[in-house]
Amino acid sequence: METKLGGTYILFLFSLATGVLFAQEKNNVHEYVINNKGAKTSIVSESIDERVFTKDAIIVETVNRFSFISEDKQKVNSWALHLNLGAIRLFKNQPTYSNLQDNINVGLDVGITRTFTNNFFLSSSFTFSIIKDAGLWENPLTYYSANLTAGYKFETNGLTEPYLSIGTSFIGAPNTIDNSSSSFSFNLTAGCIFWLRDSNYGITMDATYKSVSNENMVSHSRISVGVAYKI
Numbered sequence: 628m629e630t631k632l633g634g635t636y637i638l639f640l641f642s643l644a645t646g647v648l649f650a651q652e653k654n655n656v657h658e659y660v661i662n663n664k665g666a667k668t669s670i671v672s673e674s675i676d677e678r679v680f681t682k683d684a685i686i687v688e689t690v691n692r693f694s695f696i697s698e699d700k701q702k703v704n705s706w707a708l709h710l711n712l713g714a715i716r717l718f719k720n721q722p723t724y725s726n727l728q729d730n731i732n733v734g735l736d737v738g739i740t741r742t743f744t745n746n747f748f749l750s751s752s753f754t755f756s757i758i759k760d761a762g763l764w765e766n767p768l769t770y771y772s773a774n775l776t777a778g779y780k781f782e783t784n785g786l787t788e789p790y791l792s793i794g795t796s797f798i799g800a801p802n803t804i805d806n807s808s809s810s811f812s813f814n815l816t817a818g819c820i821f822w823l824r825d826s827n828y829g830i831t832m833d834a835t836y837k838s839v840s841n842e843n844m845v846s847h848s849r850i851s852v853g854v855a856y857k858i
């Protein structure tokens with residue numbers, strides 16, 4: 628943000644200096660016309676209106692530049708809500724897998740994200756499984772986790788916002804294991820938001836890997852698709 632403001636301040640000074648020189652040059656311009664006797668007559672151009680016009684143009688240009696900065700700041704330094712539907716795949720290469728009695732677990736993720744002016748963001752969300760038996764899937768495992776994430780959004784020239792993040796999750800004790808306890812995981816996420824033109828809505832797609840290994844939970848991945856809304 629400081630770099631953008633510094634660059635704009637320099638442009639402002641350059642525009643101001645250029646406008647002043649332009650006004651002075653206008654004051655000294657001589658226009659030659661032919662009088663009724665055929666002789667050239669030198670007329671000094673009126674400068675008051677031109678000088679006022681030049682100053683007004685500088686003011687308008689400066690306001691426009693700073694409004695662009697304010698608009699860009701509002702766009703980046705913002706809050707957003709998200710809701711997505713995803714599928715969790717439990718990895719089979721760990722001993723606890725068979726005790727969980729599940730392979731693919733379908734659920735929702737609801738959260739809020741704060742994006743700062745330097746494109747870094749913080750996000751918190753809650754993930755939970757839905758519908759034990761929906762015909763298309765079964766969820767023997769009641770999965771839920773509270774997630775905290777920090778990441779970076781990469782700048783593009785379009786409406787897309789690709790991002791990478793790291794985080795941690797507090798995963799609830801699985802109901803399929805007797806006397807089980809909760810777990811913590813280390814998370815890596817890659818995703819992208821496709822913002823709709825002239826709208827606060829966007830489509831989100833991401834993939835998360837959660838690393839955890841104990842007698843209560845195994846490492847797993849989650850792929851999701853959903854909707855984001857800028858507050």
